[in-house]
Amino acid sequence: MRTTHYAAVSFISLNQRVIVLTPRLGLLLFPRVRSAAVTLWSLPLPGSTFMPRLKLRQDSVRSLPYVGDARGKSQCIYWDLSLPGFGLRKFPNGRGSYVCSYRIQMRKRLVDLGRSDSMTLEQARRRARLYFGAAADGKDPRSNIDQMRATATVRELTESYINGHAKLKKKTWKADEAYLNQLLIPKFGAHLASSITRADIASIHTDIGKKHPYSANRFISIVRKMYNVGRQLGMVPEEIRNPATEIVPFPEKKRRRYVTLAEMPLLAAAIDEDPNEFAGHALWLLLLTGVRRSEILAAKWSDVDWDNGTLYIAETKNGGPVLTPLSRAAIARLNMIPKSADNPYIICGDIPGEPLVYLDAMWRRIRKRTGFHDLRIHDLRRTVGSWLVRDGASLHLVGAVLNHRDQKTTAGYAYFQTEDRQRALDRHGQAVIQVAQDGTRRLTSGTPAAGTAQESQTNRLPRVHRISRKDLYELIWSEPTTTLAQRFGISDVGLAKVCRRSDIPAPPRGYWAKIAAGDSIQRSDLPERADLGSRAIIFRINRDHRSDADAEPRTRRRTESLVEQDAVEPTRRLQ
Numbered sequence: 001m002r003t004t005h006y007a008a009v010s011f012i013s014l015n016q017r018v019i020v021l022t023p024r025l026g027l028l029l030f031p032r033v034r035s036a037a038v039t040l041w042s043l044p045l046p047g048s049t050f051m052p053r054l055k056l057r058q059d060s061v062r063s064l065p066y067v068g069d070a071r072g073k074s075q076c077i078y079w080d081l082s083l084p085g086f087g088l089r090k091f092p093n094g095r096g097s098y099v100c101s102y103r104i105q106m107r108k109r110l111v112d113l114g115r116s117d118s119m120t121l122e123q124a125r126r127r128a129r130l131y132f133g134a135a136a137d138g139k140d141p142r143s144n145i146d147q148m149r150a151t152a153t154v155r156e157l158t159e160s161y162i163n164g165h166a167k168l169k170k171k172t173w174k175a176d177e178a179y180l181n182q183l184l185i186p187k188f189g190a191h192l193a194s195s196i197t198r199a200d201i202a203s204i205h206t207d208i209g210k211k212h213p214y215s216a217n218r219f220i221s222i223v224r225k226m227y228n229v230g231r232q233l234g235m236v237p238e239e240i241r242n243p244a245t246e247i248v249p250f251p252e253k254k255r256r257r258y259v260t261l262a263e264m265p266l267l268a269a270a271i272d273e274d275p276n277e278f279a280g281h282a283l284w285l286l287l288l289t290g291v292r293r294s295e296i297l298a299a300k301w302s303d304v305d306w307d308n309g310t311l312y313i314a315e316t317k318n319g320g321p322v323l324t325p326l327s328r329a330a331i332a333r334l335n336m337i338p339k340s341a342d343n344p345y346i347i348c349g350d351i352p353g354e355p356l357v358y359l360d361a362m363w364r365r366i367r368k369r370t371g372f373h374d375l376r377i378h379d380l381r382r383t384v385g386s387w388l389v390r391d392g393a394s395l396h397l398v399g400a401v402l403n404h405r406d407q408k409t410t411a412g413y414a415y416f417q418t419e420d421r422q423r424a425l426d427r428h429g430q431a432v433i434q435v436a437q438d439g440t441r442r443l444t445s446g447t448p449a450a451g452t453a454q455e456s457q458t459n460r461l462p463r464v465h466r467i468s469r470k471d472l473y474e475l476i477w478s479e480p481t482t483t484l485a486q487r488f489g490i491s492d493v494g495l496a497k498v499c500r501r502s503d504i505p506a507p508p509r510g511y512w513a514k515i516a517a518g519d520s521i522q523r524s525d526l527p528e529r530a531d532l533g534s535r536a537i538i539f540r541i542n543r544d545h546r547s548d549a550d551a552e553p554r555t556r557r558r559t560e561s562l563v564e565q566d567a568v569e570p571t572r573r574l575q
Helices: 033-042 121-136 143-150 154-169 173-188 198-209 213-233 264-273 277-289 293-297 328-336 360-370 378-390 395-402 407-416 418-445 469-476 481-488 492-501 511-516 569-574
Strands: 002-006 009-014 017-022 026-030 076-080 086-090 096-104 107-115 310-313 322-325 463-468 536-546 554-564
Touching: 086 121, 096 121, 107 121, 154 173, 154 213, 173 198, 173 213, 198 213, 264 277, 264 360, 277 293, 277 328, 277 360, 277 378, 378 395, 463 469, 469 481, 469 492, 481 492
Parallel strands: none
Antiparallel strands: 002 009, 009 017, 017 026, 076 086, 086 096, 096 107, 310 322, 463 536, 536 554
């Protein structure tokens, strides 16, 4: 062992290795004298911001010390002389990591390539050369990583969606918040929003759908909307695919439950017997007006126009106000409700000056008393529509009474036309029995029957449909032409001719397929026509019956479309 002292530095040679003892750096170990000299020559002076430069070697990477502020706040990087821009960064705790520096778009970037104890020096140099090549081509190799780090977490995205979108634009924002806080946040709240995959959302959808399929479908819709809003807010990168798309929802059945004629007396008696007086009045008004539960609970006495018999609803589910007509029964029910001097609401709650908020407790008592366990409060609104349809009201009128924005919702009430369907089935059954009896007589007697059921029928009067140009335009854009033509009793080609004659634009080819896929397509406006503005469109469908000697009887349908100036002359002509 040989010891040499130079200035304040002591060199100790031991088994071809060099131990260097410095007052500021402490004890250092180098494999050779040359590496020790080069390292010490490259070290900065105390208090200097100069970064050391030397040729990095694998055997000296671990022994290089941290040179900088004693508090560890300064940056210490040993830049490699053999590869400019590549270096080794040392930390006060002795850990090291390889870095590279380059410029892209007039901006200097310092990129961490990896820890020195997990990769070799040569591997780090190869990775640095790849970064330098990408920067030379004008591409920032760290752009994707920066975007990932800038992406919000699922919890942050949820808060922004609820506060920045749902609370401002959705009345059901509390339901959205409950879905996300109970199903999504517990599992993925701390994850980056861009790291959530379709499999993650599909697993939650499957687990919830085993018992609650409808809730699982609502969860998918909320997550899909949240990610779309996140793109608009810049919290989710544009290139990230929405993880809630292309997930097959659970099948849902349309609810058609309503109060029947036999059930109505039991329900009315249960409502009148309940001790909650204001809740009972609220349920009666729901049955008599058809408005939504939230709308009747928020109604005030100042909204009632006793002279005209109307109820003004300032804010509906559709977003705009509506003037609801009140029947004599509804006005009589309003007169039965006691008024409170310190409460402006019609349905008063327990808190002075506040309305009644919940009807669920009373409704549970009513369902238990009547045994209608599958009946919901919203089914009372459906009861109004179904009873109107049963009494002969048109679907257009029912939609206006219930304030439906989408006529497809009103079209579902056609299911409640039970009497029409029963009469149609009666005619069908009579025809089947008649044909069967005639065939039996022919088989037993061996001679053809004297006549058929069709020959004995008398000519029926023409079937007439009368509709305005604007209403036909709304119907054309609310459902497919083939479906609408079946409702009118004509062919889709005939309906298309009527639209062309009346200058009514029809949906283009593929329109309904795109609507079913979830796309939003703007429909064409109805052009103004002074010559057609006040005229009515009348469909006349005649059924002519005839039989051939060698063929079975067949029915020919002839459709005509008339556009007349007034409502009197067309009826006189048809008669």
